[in-house]
Amino acid sequence: MEIQYLSKGKQPKKAEKEEPHKILFTGLDTAGKSTIILAIQREFSKIALLKPTRGAQRRIFEFLGKDIAEWDLGGQISYRISYLKNPGKYFDGTEILIYVIDIQNQPRIPEAISYLKDVVGQLNNLEIEPPIYVFFHKCDPALLRNAINEMQTMRVDLREKIKNAANYKQIYFYDTSIYNLPSIIKAMSEILLDLYPKSQLIEKTINEFARKVDSEGVVMIDDNSLIIGSFYKNEEVKNLLSASTPYFLTLNDSFQFTQVLPGKEAEENKMVVQRFGRNFVFKQLKLKEDSPPYYLLMLKKDPNLNEEDFDSFANLLKEILKN
Ligand SMILES: Nc1nc2c(ncn2[C@@H]2O[C@H](COP(=O)(O)OP(=O)(O)OP(=O)(O)O)[C@@H](O)[C@H]2O)c(=O)[nH]1
Ligand SMILES: [Mg+2]
Numbered sequence: 001m002e003i004q005y006l007s008k009g010k011q012p013k014k015a016e017k018e019e020p021h022k023i024l025f026t027g028l029d030t031a032g033k034s035t036i037i038l039a040i041q042r043e044f045s046k047i048a049l050l051k052p053t054r055g056a057q058r059r060i061f062e063f064l065g066k067d068i069a070e071w072d073l074g075g076q077i078s079y080r081i082s083y084l085k086n087p088g089k090y091f092d093g094t095e096i097l098i099y100v101i102d103i104q105n106q107p108r109i110p111e112a113i114s115y116l117k118d119v120v121g122q123l124n125n126l127e128i129e130p131p132i133y134v135f136f137h138k139c140d141p142a143l144l145r146n147a148i149n150e151m152q153t154m155r156v157d158l159r160e161k162i163k164n165a166a167n168y169k170q171i172y173f174y175d176t177s178i179y180n181l182p183s184i185i186k187a188m189s190e191i192l193l194d195l196y197p198k199s200q201l202i203e204k205t206i207n208e209f210a211r212k213v214d215s216e217g218v219v220m221i222d223d224n225s226l227i228i229g230s231f232y233k234n235e236e237v238k239n240l241l242s243a244s245t246p247y248f249l250t251l252n253d254s255f256q257f258t259q260v261l262p263g264k265e266a267e268e269n270k271m272v273v274q275r276f277g278r279n280f281v282f283k284q285l286k287l288k289e290d291s292p293p294y295y296l297l298m299l300k301k302d303p304n305l306n307e308e309d310f311d312s313f314a315n316l317l318k319e320i321l322k323n
Contacts, residue, residue: 020067022093027100029075032137040225087122094130104138113165120166131170139175181246189227202229209313217241217299223292248282272303279303287318
């Protein structure tokens with residue numbers, strides 16, 4: 001079986017760049033792997049049209065200046081058999097493994113655990129130890145609302161069962177749902193940021209910027225909806241901002257074809273939403289000419305932003321993200 005390379009997304013420039021970091025999505029068919037990937041790209045219109053993934057689909061995207069090779073392994077049984085037969089081709093070089101389980105499909109949970117065990121066996125054979133992040137996916141808000149206690153117990157039990165079955169050092173769990181976009185973005189951002197020693201420095205820079213511009217909270221996001229860093233004054237601000245970030249990005253996407261009036265470029269890349277006597281200020285942040293922009297979502301009393309503060313923040317980030 002051939003690995004399909006998607007044409008979308010940038011290919012790495014060879015000589016000058018390090019090898020892309022390989023992040024692998026696997027799990028049973030219909031678990032929701034491809035949906036998660038599309039959701040991060042904000043390709044919502046494609047989600048309804050998704051077909052089962054055939055074999056391995058690969059996409060390369062840039063995250064904080066590094067190339068990430070994202071592998072989506074179609075989960076149908078015939079494919080799973082061929083991955084396990086050719087572990088070198090599919091699993092080797094994996095730095096992060098995301099294992100997606102449809103927790104609404106209880107009858108197939110034993111099958112999901114059994115395939116996870118097979119995958120772990122192959123990692124052991126290859127002598128690699130990437131962290132495994134298990135997504136309890138389709139943990140939909142409606143489901144949680146209706147059966148919060150049952151769901152809670154079920155997840156705790158399942159976690160124990162998987163830990164015992166996999167017998168693997170680094171295994172972590174996330175609850176995700178396509179109907180709770182922030183759950184997916186939070187999980188993916190935390191996972192990817194772990195690859196970066198720079199992430200603490202970025203976090204610190206954002207903290208200082210927030211203080212300077214008198215903001216209760218600042219989230220910095222990249223074009224893949226992933227959170228690069230954040231500062232929150234308290235839990236309330238954290239909940240407000242992390243819940244609304246993906247929707248600001250989507251809203252921003254919908255404006256991208258609007259014509260910009262001459263001389264208004266600086267203003268046009270900013271959106272302000274007033275709510276609860278405070279302002280959500282969403283602003284584009286361009287750090288490199290030929291790369292996609294970053295975005296900032298800030299919660300402020302004053303909707304205005306001092307351009308000088310903003311520029312010096314952007315310059316600091318440019319410094320940090322250099323090479
Ligand atoms: N209720 C619910 N349905 C979801 C969620 N995520 C995905 N789905 C649905 O699950 C089905 C399968 O999704 P896919 O993303 O194609 O699953 P996959 O894991 O890529 O499947 P293969 O490509 O065959 O391995 C689709 O009908 C999705 O709409 C979710 O969070 N909640
Ligand atoms: Mg798929």
